[in-house]
Amino acid sequence: MSHHIVEAKNLHYTYPDGTVGLNGVSFLITHGESVALVGENGAGKSTLLLHLNGYLLSNHGELRIGEYPVTSKNLKSVRRSVGMVFQDPDDQLFMPTVFDDVAFGLLNLGVPEAEVEHKVIQALEIVGVPHLQKRPPYKLSGGEKRSVAIATVLVMSPDILVMDEPTSSLDPKSRSRLIALLKTFKHTKIIATHDLDMALDLCERTIVLHHGQITADGQTRFLFQDEHLLLQSGLEKPLKMQGCPICSR
Ligand SMILES: Nc1ncnc2c1ncn2[C@@H]1O[C@H](COP(=O)(O)OP(=O)(O)O)[C@@H](O)[C@H]1O
Ligand SMILES: [Mg+2]
Structure with missing residues (x-):
């Protein structure tokens, strides 16, 4: 692969x-890896993720998705592989209704309408918001928008799922649903997050960014025990690793 x-x-x-x-x-991420990208605000997480689908193009250095160098010429192929959930759902939702937003990418690919309808409903059900399909996205709550933004990406069945702080603004139930859902996604996942408990739960590998550079890259469970590294990156040990009797159950 x-x-x-x-x-x-x-x-x-x-x-x-x-x-x-x-x-x-x-770094090199191989097929099926689940990688958390962590670091303090301003560390460069979003900047890095925005390179993965060619939204930003590097001034210097190389980036490759499979056989394609990420260049303006290859954007179509790159974006077919990489599904990106942006940090701000308002950057992702621009159609008059939720349904239209989730259908947009499929219709662009020329998928027949009946199939589109089926896939859209299925994607909205997966993220738990099928009841929102007729609503205008700009009138939704932050968490609802986030769920819809995730549906717009999942519906395209990407090979590589890239998410920028996907659990921010989600209520606990939606957060748990998302984590369970992501566990079933067997392709590559790259997730920027401050939610270290989610990272521990979902990602075997973590890359730590600090001032635009990688300061650590290794096993999540191992890195999250390094208090100096976490402190330097403005992070705190996940609750599960703090001996919390509720969280570590
Ligand atoms: N559009 C922009 N113009 C100028 N600087 C930016 C822009 N977006 C982000 N930055 C800066 O780039 C650095 C990395 O930001 P970002 O990748 O958003 O960090 P993170 O996602 O880790 O919080 C920060 O210093 C931030 O202020
Ligand atoms: Mg960011």
Whole structure:
């Protein structure tokens, strides 16, 4: 499954105003891996994820999704493989109704309408919001928007699922549902998050970013025991690892 490999080599990105977003990032993620991307606010997590579907193109370094270097020429192929849930659902939802938003990508691919309808309802059911299908997305709560944004990506059956802080603004029930759902997604997952309990639950591997550089890359369970590393990255041990009698059940 080499076409699902994600490989970055010395990736740099500087925003037009001169702010450094990434400062030499290298990693290799193979098919089926589940990887958490953690780090303090401003560490570069979103900047890195936005490169994975070519929303941002690196100023220096290389990024490859399977056989495709991520360049403006290859965006279509890259985006067919990489499904991206943005940090802000408002960046993802732009159609008059929830149904239209979830249907948009499929219709663009020329999928027949009857099949689209079936897939849209199924995706909305999976994220637990089929009742919202006729609502305008801009009138939904933050958590509802997040669920719909996730449906717009899942409906496309991506090979690589990229999510930027997917549990923020979700209520506990929706969060648990999302985690359970992500456990059933067997392809590659790359998830930027401050929710270290979710990372521990879902991701065997974690990459820690700090000031646009990778400061650690290894087994989640092992890295989250490193208090110095967590402190440096503005993070705290997951509740499950703090000996909390409720969370560690
Ligand atoms: N559009 C932008 N223009 C300029 N600087 C930006 C922009 N977006 C993010 N940055 C800066 O890039 C750095 C990395 O940000 P970001 O990737 O959003 O971090 P994270 O997602 O880890 O919180 C930060 O210093 C941030 O202020
Ligand atoms: Mg971010």
